[in-house]
Amino acid sequence: MNKLKANYHTHTTFCDGSDTAEAVVQEALRRGFTHLGFSGHMDPGVSMDYDAYAQEICRLQAAYRDQIDILRGAELDNVYDPSCVAGAEVRGSAGAVPSTLRINSVLPDAPGASVAGEVFGVPGARSGDDFAAPGAEYTIGSTHFVPVPGSSVWPAPAAFGTHREGSENWDLIGVDGDISLLHDQCRQYYGGDFYALSADYYRFEAMVAARLHPTLIGHFDLITRFNDLSRADGGHFLDETSERYLLPARRAMEALVPYGLPFEINCGAVNRGRKKELYPRPELLRHLHALGGEILISADAHQKELLDGGFEEAMELARWAGFTHTNLLVREPGADDASRPAKNTQADGGGTLYWRTTALNEETEG
Numbered sequence: 226m227n228k229l230k231a232n233y234h235t236h237t238t239f240c241d242g243s244d245t246a247e248a249v250v251q252e253a254l255r256r257g258f259t260h261l262g263f264s265g266h267m268d269p270g271v272s273m274d275y276d277a278y279a280q281e282i283c284r285l286q287a288a289y290r291d292q293i294d295i296l297r298g299a300e301l302d303n304v305y306d307p308s309c310v311a312g313a314e315v316r317g318s319a320g321a322v323p324s325t326l327r328i329n330s331v332l333p334d335a336p337g338a339s340v341a342g343e344v345f346g347v348p349g350a351r352s353g354d355d356f357a358a359p360g361a362e363y364t365i366g367s368t369h370f371v372p373v374p375g376s377s378v379w380p381a382p383a384a385f386g387t388h389r390e391g392s393e394n395w396d397l398i399g400v401d402g403d404i405s406l407l408h409d410q411c412r413q414y415y416g417g418d419f420y421a422l423s424a425d426y427y428r429f430e431a432m433v434a435a436r437l438h439p440t441l442i443g444h445f446d447l448i449t450r451f452n453d454l455s456r457a458d459g460g461h462f463l464d465e466t467s468e469r470y471l472l473p474a475r476r477a478m479e480a481l482v483p484y485g486l487p488f489e490i491n492c493g494a495v496n497r498g499r500k501k502e503l504y505p506r507p508e509l510l511r512h513l514h515a516l517g518g519e520i521l522i523s524a525d526a527h528q529k530e531l532l533d534g535g536f537e538e539a540m541e542l543a544r545w546a547g548f549t550h551t552n553l554l555v556r557e558p559g560a561d562d563a564s565r566p567a568k569n570t571q572a573d574g575g576g577t578l579y580w581r582t583t584a585l586n587e588e589t590e591g
């Protein structure tokens with residue numbers, strides 16, 4: 226029996242998931258989940274009405290408060306402006322609470338910085354018919370696109386992404402969208418050299434913590450999304466075990482680990498039969514452990530049936546890589562364990578969320 230009863234990477238019909246948020250909550254309850262984090266896409270490839278999403282997640286948080294802890298997150302793409310999930314400006318005026326929500330990026334998460342006790346947030350302020358959609362409580366920082374060489378995105382200042390909903394995407398190469406377009410753009414910008422494209426992917430991935438100030442790092446090596454396809458279908462463009470591929474990936478990991486943000490072991494591609502390996506692949510996960518990095522296990526669920534899909538395999542891989550624990554994102558620090566504040570979070574009601582470790586024992590319960 227699977228003992229991990231939490232998932233923080235969950236998509237719904239607000240973006241590209243198959244199920245409504247409420248149907249996902251009910252499925253989580255059936256599976257005995259204690260925590261469920263929604264992480265709607267804010268991504269040039271998938272648009273979402275953040276305000277409507279945040280309001281619905283707030284409603285579910287209240288409606289199911291006694292049964293499950295629902296967290297309101299977002300999966301932010303690396304080219305996005307993080308303020309897009311900071312919450313809506315207050316609409317209307319009479320009696321409305323002025324939004325003082327500030328973006329997550331005000332929290333110092335740079336290497337060596339301590340976690341600030343100071344957080345900002347107006348949880349779900351409601352006034353008559355006015356409703357200020359509150360900011361995300363946590364974010365996943367994910368790279369789905371590589372800016373083309375020379376794009377103005379490359380030198381854009383950290384913490385202020387260049388894209389919002391409706392922005393033009395002409396200067397981006399999507400790595401998990403369309404395989405034939407990926408090949409076309411690799412030919413156009415890299416002379417067909419996927420190792421050069423991959424090196425740029427990791428150069429950009431290395432900036433994700435500084436650009437977005439996320440709570441955790443999403444699917445670190447998504448550049449391999451299509452690599453398991455047959456050669457005829459456009460796959461096998463990278464030898465993922467070669468140094469030429471792995472070296473830039475390790476460098477990106479080394480740049481990100483000092484920020485102190487957990488990396489997810491992401492089961493999404495394996496769950497949907499798209500890939501053989503979880504993200505990150507074994508060599509890279511082992512490197513993460515050697516660097517002293519932290520993990521959490523994510524389903525990246527787009528269907529409610531996959532809420533804990535791949536968790537056993539992920540736990541086994543984590544143990545193989547040397548990890549003895551994974552992390553849960555919770556509201557209260559445990560009384561007796563080594564919970565620590567989760568960087569770049571803003572809990573409703575003020576304060577941060579916390580990372581609580583949970584052991585990766587071989588023995589399973591129940």
Ligand SMILES: [Zn+2]
Binds near residue numbers: 367369443444
């Ligand atoms: Zn993603």
Ligand SMILES: [Zn+2]
Binds near residue numbers: 234300525
């Ligand atoms: Zn996702």
